[in-house]
Amino acid sequence: MNGMNxxxxxxxxxxYPDTFxxxxxxxxxxxxxxxxxxxxxxxxxxxxxxxWQKKLLDMNVxxxxxxxxxxxxxxxxxxxxxxxxxxNNVIEECRKHEVKIxxxxxLFNQEHKNYPQIDHFILNEAEITLAPFLxxxxxxxxxxxxxxxxxxxxxISSPTPxxxxxxxxxxxxxxxxxxxGCPFACDFCEISSLLGHKVRMKQTDQVxxxxxxxxxxxxxxNVSITDxxxxxxxxxxxxxxxxxxxxWMRRHKYPFIFNIQTSIDLADDKELISLMIQAGINSTxxxxxxxxxxxxxxxxKLQNQNRDMLLSVKEIQASGMQVSGGFIVGxxxxxxxxxxxxxxxxxxxxxxxxxxxxxxxxxxTKLYERLKAENRLTTEATGSNTDYxxxxxxxxxxxxxxxxxxxxxxxxxxxxxxYTRMRQFLVNYKQAHxxxxxxxxxxxxxxxxxxxxxxxxxxxxxxxxxxxxxxVWNRPRLFLDAIMFTISGYHFRxxxxxxx
Numbered sequence: 267m268n269g270m271n272x273x274x275x276x277x278x279x280x281x282y283p284d285t286f287x288x289x290x291x292x293x294x295x296x297x298x299x300x301x302x303x304x305x306x307x308x309x310x311x312x313x314x315x316x317x318w319q320k321k322l323l324d325m326n327v328x329x330x331x332x333x334x335x336x337x338x339x340x341x342x343x344x345x346x347x348x349x350x351x352x353x354n355n356v357i358e359e360c361r362k363h364e365v366k367i368x369x370x371x372x373l374f375n376q377e378h379k380n381y382p383q384i385d386h387f388i389l390n391e392a393e394i395t396l397a398p399f400l401x402x403x404x405x406x407x408x409x410x411x412x413x414x415x416x417x418x419x420x421x422i423s424s425p426t427p428x429x430x431x432x433x434x435x436x437x438x439x440x441x442x443x444x445x446x447g448c449p450f451a452c453d454f455c456e457i458s459s460l461l462g463h464k465v466r467m468k469q470t471d472q473v474x475x476x477x478x479x480x481x482x483x484x485x486x487x488n489v490s491i492t493d494x495x496x497x498x499x500x501x502x503x504x505x506x507x508x509x510x511x512x513x514w515m516r517r518h519k520y521p522f523i524f525n526i527q528t529s530i531d532l533a534d535d536k537e538l539i540s541l542m543i544q545a546g547i548n549s550t551x552x553x554x555x556x557x558x559x560x561x562x563x564x565x566x567k568l569q570n571q572n573r574d575m576l577l578s579v580k581e582i583q584a585s586g587m588q589v590s591g592g593f594i595v596g597x598x599x600x601x602x603x604x605x606x607x608x609x610x611x612x613x614x615x616x617x618x619x620x621x622x623x624x625x626x627x628x629x630x631t632k633l634y635e636r637l638k639a640e641n642r643l644t645t646e647a648t649g650s651n652t653d654y655x656x657x658x659x660x661x662x663x664x665x666x667x668x669x670x671x672x673x674x675x676x677x678x679x680x681x682x683x684x685y686t687r688m689r690q691f692l693v694n695y696k697q698a699h700x701x702x703x704x705x706x707x708x709x710x711x712x713x714x715x716x717x718x719x720x721x722x723x724x725x726x727x728x729x730x731x732x733x734x735x736x737x738v739w740n741r742p743r744l745f746l747d748a749i750m751f752t753i754s755g756y757h758f759r760x761x762x763x764x765x766x
Contacts, residue, residue, distance in 0.1 A: 273318040273403075276338035276365075277311055277431075279304035280345045280352030281325040284761060285650055287621055289438070292757035295712040295719075299436040300326040302490055305427060305443060306344045306371055310392050312425035315400070322431040325352060335363040344371030347628075347649025357383055368399070375460060376629045377646070378412070387412050390460075391446075393419035418462050421446060422469055426476050429483055439488035439525075442476045444468055444507070448495050450529065452553070453566045453632035454594070454625060457494045465498035470510045477514055481521055489522045496526040496550075500538065508541040515546050525549040529569045533578035539585045543698040549588035551619075552579070557611045558604055561597035566632070579615045583691070586698030588747075591617045595671055596625035598661040605670035609677045616691030618684075618751050622674050624656050624667070653765070679758040681726035685733045688751050692741045713749050720756050 282288045289301050304324055311320050323334055335341070341360050345353045353373065360367050361383060369381065370388040378387045386409050388395050395413040402409045429440065445467040448457045480489065497503060515522070524547040532539065532550065554575055555567055562571045579589050593612065595604055612620045626647040627634040637643050642659045660667055677683055720730050730752060737748040 273315070274337055274339045275311075275314060275318055275320050275342055276334055276340070277304075277307045277320060277322045277342045277344075278330065278356055279307055279322075279324045279326065280343065280349040280356055282349060283351065283650065284764065285348065286758055286761050287619075288761075289754065289757055291760045292753045293438060295715045295753045295756075296438060296708045297711060298438045298708070300324060301438050302441045302492075303432050303437050304344060305441045305492060306392075307342065308427040308429060308431055309424065309443075310342060310344070310370070310388075310396065311428045311431060313392055313396050320428070320431065324433075324436075325356075327433055327436040330356065330359060332359075332363065335359060335365050338365050340368055341365050342368045342370075344369070345373040346371065347373055347376075347647060349373065350648075357381070370395075372460070376456075386410070387414070389414040390417075391415075391419035393421065393423055418447070418464070418466065421466050422472070424468065424472070426472075426479050429479055429485075434483065434485055439490045440480055440485050441490040441492050442473070442480075443492045444473055444496070445493045445498060447498065449498050450495070450569055451566055451632070452555075453636070454627065455553075456628045456631050459630040461494070465495070467499055467502055467507075470506050473507060474510060474514055477511070477522070481518055486521045487523065489524050491524055491526045491547075494527060495529055497528045497532055497535075497538065500535070504538055504541060508538075508545050511545040512541070520546060522546055523548045525551070527551045530554065530573070530575060530578050531569050533581045536585065539582065539587060543586045547587065549590065550582070551590045551592070554579075554591045554611075554617075555594045556597065556600070556604065557607045558597070558600060560599040561604070564597055564599050576611060576615055579617065580694050583616065583694040584696050586696055588691075588695065589615070589617055590619035591615070591621065593620060593622040593674075594625050595622070595674065596656060596660050596662070596667055600662060602662070602666065602670060605673055608674050612674075612678050613683060613687050613690065616687055616694045618688055618691050619754065620678055622671070622678070624654065624671055625660075626655070626657050675762055679755070679762050681729050681755075681759070684755045684758070685726075685729045688733060688748065688755070689736060691751075692737065692744055692748065695744070697743055709746065709749075712753060716749055716753055716756075720752055724756065726759075 284290050293299060293301065307322060314320060323330060343356060350373065357367065366385040368386045368388060369384045370392060374381065374387055375389050378389065386399060388399055394415045394417055399409050399413050445465050447462045447465045449463055449465060451458050451463065524545065526547055528550045530552050555565065555570065556562060557575065559571065582589050593608055595608060608622065627637050627643065628647050637658045643657060644659060645657045647657045648655050654668060654671065721727050733752065737745055
């Protein structure tokens with residue numbers, strides 16, 4: 267080890283398996299290796315001493331080689347549940363090379379006791395728990411095994427992520443975080459238990475500095491805002507943040523297209539939607555979960571109750587924002603009718619990117635505690651949306667539930683229903699008038715590849731050409747969106763065939 271003043275730190279992000287929302291097969295069309303970079307690790311990097319040597323290794327972009335570990339004094343690793351297999355491989359390689367491991371992030375916050383071979387855990391929010399670890403090193407005191415806190419960080423102190431560590435050409439999108447926490451308390455979601463109900467926001471000038479950093483690094487195109495609910499603090503969003511972003515985008519000639527996650531009550535605030543569109547926000551992911559009112563009550567999904575969710579989705583689309591959505595089956599109150607109800611909702615809504623999963627109970631959720639008390643837990647959640655697993659005994663017959671879930675996937679991702687849904691989206695969607703962003707070369711390559719692979723080589727080529735001609739005739743301004751959705755559909759079908 268080189269000592270505190272010359273520490274070499276390798277920040278490793280493990281590999282994702284192939285899932286519906288890894289977009290692995292779609293990324294090949296645009297010559298990208300990963301959808302988004304590991305924002306948490308490049309934020310942690312900015313909290314480390316400036317005189318440390320830091321390298322980022324995203325295993326979704328670059329292979330981990332022995333010389334990387336030979337260079338490092340410490341490996342910092344962050345991961346989610348779904349990356350467990352890759353995490354185990356990284357740990358094994360670090361042990362071989364006798365490199366100490368420092369771990370944090372969602373997986374280790376929940377399961378650090380299952381990883382005794384890891385040297386140190388920086389849990390909860392690194393703005394609080396990383397400093398004591400660094401102080402111990404600076405004073406020559408052996409660091410503790412575990413650093414954790416029940417407090418929540420004031421993210422006004424969070425630094426600008428070190429975007430320069432990224433191989434930016436490898437990613438389809440960059441990402442930033444503006445807030446943490448969620449005001450809701452859905453019983454299957456661990457967000458509020460991990461990050462609190464109070465929405466903590468960065469100051470507007472912090473956000474602008476991050477946009478400046480990306481701009482000066484010559485990034486142009488998609489920027490994902492990773493907040494679990496972007497509209498958790500509507501007052502600050504409407505009165506301060508969005509007006510500042512609108513002005514910044516105007517001065518910089520609209521270099522970015524943003525996507526966000528929101529609750530469905532966004533549909534109730536037309537002024538807010540208008541500001542978002544002016545700021546360059548193009549799409550939102552919404553946790554719709556289920557059209558069953560009874561299951562919404564069961565899961566404490568208050569924001570979705572007592573509303574026409576189909577109408578809400580169409581209102582958001584008609585206002586100029588695309589909607590993707592999350593859906594769940596397997597609630598205790600679900601009957602066999604729910605499978606067709608989910609299919610009908612997804613098809614009628616025109617939600618092209620519909621993420622449907624079987625219900626699982628993550629640790630530190632109300633659902634987990636209830637099922638534990640009922641002695642219904644069977645294993646830990648995998649975090650995957652493609653392995654057809656549940657970690658508890660459902661009320662519905664398990665075989666019938668699996669069969670119904672597979673019927674949903676087949677009926678929304680197979681060729682004809684998928685193209686039908688894309689047309690429904692293009693009918694619902696009223697694209698806002700905004701300054702067009704420059705079309706990058708990789709989008710042109712994606713178009714050519716889509717013609718060759720989907721339009722000539724794939725079984726659904728007839729539907730592809732019908733959809734292309736329909737779009738040119740009826741929605742020519744949405745042609746680029748249409749091509750990207752056909753590429754996504756190719757990915758979804760590929761994953762479905764590999765996992766069914």
